[in-house]
Amino acid sequence: MFEAGAVTKTVVLTDPRGDAASAQVVRPTGTHAPYLRAEGLSKAYGATIALSHVSLEVHAGEVHALLGENGAGKSTLVKILSGIVLADQGRLEVDGRPFEPGSLLGARSAGVSTAFQELSLLPNLSVAVNLMLPNLIKGPTGINSARRNEQAAAALLQEFGVTTVDPASLVADLSLAEKQRVEIVRALSHRPRLLVLDEPTAALADPGWLFDIVERLSGEGVAILYISHRLAEVRRLCRRGTVLRNGRSIETVDLTGTPDAEIFRMMVGTSQDELKHKAAPNRNGRGPRLAVQGLAGRNVHDVSFEVGDGEILGVAALEGQGQRPIFRMLAGLEPMTAGSVTVEGKAADLRSPAAALRSGIGFLPEERKTEGIFLGLKTSSNISLPVLGRVLRGAFISRSRENALVAEASERVDLAKRYQGMRIAALSGGNQQKALLARVLLSGPRNLVLYDPTRGVDVGTKQVIYAAIRSFVEQGGSALIYSTELAELVHLAHRCLVVYGGRIVGDVAGSLLTEDRLVSFATGHGDIAA
Amino acid sequence: MKEALMSGPAPHDTRTTGRSLGPEAITPLVLFGLTILLVIASRWISPNLGGFHQVAAIIVLSSFLMVVAFGQQMVVLIGGLDLSVPSLLTLGGILTFGWSTASGWSLIWILLAVLVVNGVIGALSGAGIAWLRIPPFIMTLAMGIIVYSAALGITAGTPRGHPSAALASLFTGRILGLPPIIYLMILFVIAGTALQSYTPFGRKLYALGTSPVAAHVAGLPVGWLTVATYALSAAVAGVAGFLLVGYAGGATLVMGQSYLLPSIAAVVVGGTSILGGRGTYISAVAASLLLTTFSTIISSVQILEGWRTIIYGCVILIAIAALREDLPLWLNRSLQRPSRPPPQAANAQSAQ
Numbered sequence: 072m073f074e075a076g077a078v079t080k081t082v083v084l085t086d087p088r089g090d091a092a093s094a095q096v097v098r099p100t101g102t103h104a105p106y107l108r109a110e111g112l113s114k115a116y117g118a119t120i121a122l123s124h125v126s127l128e129v130h131a132g133e134v135h136a137l138l139g140e141n142g143a144g145k146s147t148l149v150k151i152l153s154g155i156v157l158a159d160q161g162r163l164e165v166d167g168r169p170f171e172p173g174s175l176l177g178a179r180s181a182g183v184s185t186a187f188q189e190l191s192l193l194p195n196l197s198v199a200v201n202l203m204l205p206n207l208i209k210g211p212t213g214i215n216s217a218r219r220n221e222q223a224a225a226a227l228l229q230e231f232g233v234t235t236v237d238p239a240s241l242v243a244d245l246s247l248a249e250k251q252r253v254e255i256v257r258a259l260s261h262r263p264r265l266l267v268l269d270e271p272t273a274a275l276a277d278p279g280w281l282f283d284i285v286e287r288l289s290g291e292g293v294a295i296l297y298i299s300h301r302l303a304e305v306r307r308l309c310r311r312g313t314v315l316r317n318g319r320s321i322e323t324v325d326l327t328g329t330p331d332a333e334i335f336r337m338m339v340g341t342s343q344d345e346l347k348h349k350a351a352p353n354r355n356g357r358g359p360r361l362a363v364q365g366l367a368g369r370n371v372h373d374v375s376f377e378v379g380d381g382e383i384l385g386v387a388a389l390e391g392q393g394q395r396p397i398f399r400m401l402a403g404l405e406p407m408t409a410g411s412v413t414v415e416g417k418a419a420d421l422r423s424p425a426a427a428l429r430s431g432i433g434f435l436p437e438e439r440k441t442e443g444i445f446l447g448l449k450t451s452s453n454i455s456l457p458v459l460g461r462v463l464r465g466a467f468i469s470r471s472r473e474n475a476l477v478a479e480a481s482e483r484v485d486l487a488k489r490y491q492g493m494r495i496a497a498l499s500g501g502n503q504q505k506a507l508l509a510r511v512l513l514s515g516p517r518n519l520v521l522y523d524p525t526r527g528v529d530v531g532t533k534q535v536i537y538a539a540i541r542s543f544v545e546q547g548g549s550a551l552i553y554s555t556e557l558a559e560l561v562h563l564a565h566r567c568l569v570v571y572g573g574r575i576v577g578d579v580a581g582s583l584l585t586e587d588r589l590v591s592f593a594t595g596h597g598d599i600a601a
Numbered sequence: 602m603k604e605a606l607m608s609g610p611a612p613h614d615t616r617t618t619g620r621s622l623g624p625e626a627i628t629p630l631v632l633f634g635l636t637i638l639l640v641i642a643s644r645w646i647s648p649n650l651g652g653f654h655q656v657a658a659i660i661v662l663s664s665f666l667m668v669v670a671f672g673q674q675m676v677v678l679i680g681g682l683d684l685s686v687p688s689l690l691t692l693g694g695i696l697t698f699g700w701s702t703a704s705g706w707s708l709i710w711i712l713l714a715v716l717v718v719n720g721v722i723g724a725l726s727g728a729g730i731a732w733l734r735i736p737p738f739i740m741t742l743a744m745g746i747i748v749y750s751a752a753l754g755i756t757a758g759t760p761r762g763h764p765s766a767a768l769a770s771l772f773t774g775r776i777l778g779l780p781p782i783i784y785l786m787i788l789f790v791i792a793g794t795a796l797q798s799y800t801p802f803g804r805k806l807y808a809l810g811t812s813p814v815a816a817h818v819a820g821l822p823v824g825w826l827t828v829a830t831y832a833l834s835a836a837v838a839g840v841a842g843f844l845l846v847g848y849a850g851g852a853t854l855v856m857g858q859s860y861l862l863p864s865i866a867a868v869v870v871g872g873t874s875i876l877g878g879r880g881t882y883i884s885a886v887a888a889s890l891l892l893t894t895f896s897t898i899i900s901s902v903q904i905l906e907g908w909r910t911i912i913y914g915c916v917i918l919i920a921i922a923a924l925r926e927d928l929p930l931w932l933n934r935s936l937q938r939p940s941r942p943p944p945q946a947a948n949a950q951s952a953q
Contacts, residue, residue: 402818404817404818423817423820424817424818424819424820425820425821425822427820428820436818441812441814441815442814442815442818443815443818444812444815445807445812445815445816445878446811446812447810447811447812447878447879448807448808448811448878452807452808456804456805456808456819456821457819457820459801459804459805460801463801466800467799467800468799468800468801468804510819514820
């Protein structure tokens with residue numbers, strides 16, 4: 072119906088309602104209406120204003136970016152579009168018709184399909200069943216046929232180029248990246264006219280697969296709302312983007328003509344602080360803090376490395392190269408079959424997370440919602456949990472001492488005081504991550520072991536997390552960090568290991584530490600990099 | 602742990618306006634209020650009901666339920682269920698009755714012995730659940746059957762012993778016109794609330810109930826916490842048996858049977874999430890009072906036993922349906938901003 076080329080002529084829509092007199096505004100060549108039009112959307116949860124008068128338009132064949140920090144209202148907008156919550160106010164139109172989905176199925180039948188950031192797969196069922204629900208294929212006996220469903224699912228996976236996932240396997244057994252792919256394929260399987268991708272690359276180390284699909288679909292005229300924190304990939308895919316801040320749509324901008332700094336300014340409200348300084352580690356001439364010798368376990372073979380005083384050691388790897396088991400062994404969550412780990416020269420006991428903590432290793436897990444925070448507890452209770460023994464008056468918890476300790480820890484991660492008394496479930500993802508980091512710091516480790524600490528958090532929170540890690544190592548601690556974002560490792564780490572096939576294949580430091588070099592090691596081409 | 606201010610699923614920055622009560626403060630108030638209304642209303646049914654003595658009798662009668670509900674609630678708080686409550690209550694009763702010989706152990710030693718014996722049995726259940734990964738209701742059901750059968754075998758069906766005058770005086774004596782058990786119960790409720798809400802142990806149970814995986818990752822001793830919780834539940838079931846011997850003047854093998862479902866009902870009607878991690882003891886206490894008041898009233902009405910049980914079941918269902926988590930939220934919202942139109946209406950207006 073619309074040719075993709077039409078949209079590329081849209082330059083800047085400073086006012087979403089359009090001001091024809093403005094020289095900046097260039098309408099798409101066709102006079103057609105946008106495929107999705109949102110006007111004045113508002114949503115409040117109790118006293119919390121999540122969205123306030125948000126307007127935006129997405130044309131058919133357009134990949135439209137939605138930008139904003141955590142808590143800016145992106146997730147709420149996604150929920151409204153997917154039929155999970157109803158807007159309190161405002162008007163939504165899809166293809167010129169009013170769109171007020173009361174359920175996920177309602178949204179789907181109107182041609183709107185969503186791949187969620189917090190994956191919505193059922194972990195105890197197979198990939199095939201997850202993909203086919205709610206319309207499972209029945210066999211000749213009228214009973215659901217596992218074989219036919221698996222065939223249909225395999226065809227779907229094949230169609231969208233996912234070859235590594237067996238449709239018969241349980242979702243719970245998949246890696247995070249594989250789950251994310253299945254989630255995306257499921258959204259695609261409904262043949263949407265409007266596809267909402269909420270942080271689709273948060274767990275994908277190699278997003279090229281997704282980019283191909285997005286480009287193909289937009290070529291077919293599908294409207295795509297693309298939500299991501301990664302500005303580089305947003306620039307690659309999208310020409311226009313709408314920035315949300317504090318629940319309001321700040322501006323819809325032409326991304327090609329807008330520098331990063333300007334977009335950050337719109338997202339955060341102030342210009343981004345440049346935090347590009349990286350002092351050499353403060354070694355003090357002592358031995359290593361954390362020494363790993365000949366570590367082996369599931370998918371890990373003979374891994375040895377040392378982290379020094381004041382050092383931030385990065386770990387780069389493509390998905391599923393054994394980095395996860397290495398981190399989980401250090402955290403006491405997975406058994407090691409060989410090797411030794413010493414902390415400050417003493418053998419560390421890694422039989423359980425509690426033992427690892429006593430040995431001085433503080434672990435930040437990968438999945439914040441299931442392994443990290445306690446959603447039912449207050450933020451302050453989440454933070455103070457490991458140190459309740461330090462805030463006792465007699466046998467009882469002293470609220471004032473607890474609050475003082477929590478306030479101190481919150482300050483280290485720049486978490487506003489007003490969140491302390493609230494249930495942590497009411498906080499945005501970035502603030503939950505800050506609280507989790509505060510808890511890990513408060514538990515008094517001498518070595519931080521952080522698995523993707525900035526997964527799915529916004530730019531502002533990332534800077535806070537970097538600053539907290541830096542100040543931790545400057546005070547003589549050490550940190551081991553895995554990240555799916557190579558740029559982050561280059562920015563943050565003093566030295567970076569590259570893991571490939573369960574072994575360490577690269578160790579780069581100083582001026583040699585570049586994304587290109589990490590990529591060539593991580594893809595198994597260390598010979599070229601060296 | 603009083604959840605102050607906001608709660609609920611709002612995933613965004615929150616600025617709370619005005620003062621509001623969390624669900625954990627409202628639920629017990631609503632339950633206490635209902636109990637009082639029920640007592641007042643009972644006067645219409647019979648002039649014998651609703652008086653001072655009647656109220657004191659209801660409190661005495663509900664004290665056994667309050668005690669077992671404490672243990673049951675701790676177990677439910679970590680996402681479990683204790684079906685061995687009746688057997689362990691019976692065991693506590695039989696031991697108490699058997700040990701209070703004419704020469705007489707002093708009561709405090711009997712109580713301590715009951716706590717230890719029951720605690721060990723509960724710890725075994727907890728160990729099976731924590732380390733052998735046996736589902737809680739299977740483990741406690743099996744343990745309950747074993748304990749009951751052992752009691753049956755050893756007593757040959759008739760527990761022997763001596764009624765304890767000292768224990769009976771908890772119910773027959775008067776301090777300031779009230780039986781001493783009422784004062785003891787006040788102390789028990791305070792101690793229970795303190796353990797649950799103001800100690801690291803209690804706080805860790807909430808964390809464990811909210812997310813066992815996160816609790817493990819955070820380095821909590823998940824296994825030992827589970828063992829301690831089931832030991833505690835078994836121990837307080839023994840305390841209930843101990844008290845019941847004083848009230849009834851003896852022990853029988855069926856004395857615990859009528860406490861299993863009420864103990865669960867009191868916990869759930871009191872707003873404790875059956876999935877774990879949420880609820881307060883004071884609400885379970887209020888629910889125990891409400892349920893006991895209700896069963897006292899319907900048993901004084903001339904209807905058939907079957908109908909009574911049906912009404913009792915319906916009341917529990919209604920109470921649970923009415924006391925869902927969103928009720929306090931809804932109350933808060935409508936009390937604070939009566940002028941604001943509900944979301945649906947606003948939506949409809951703007952759509953026109």
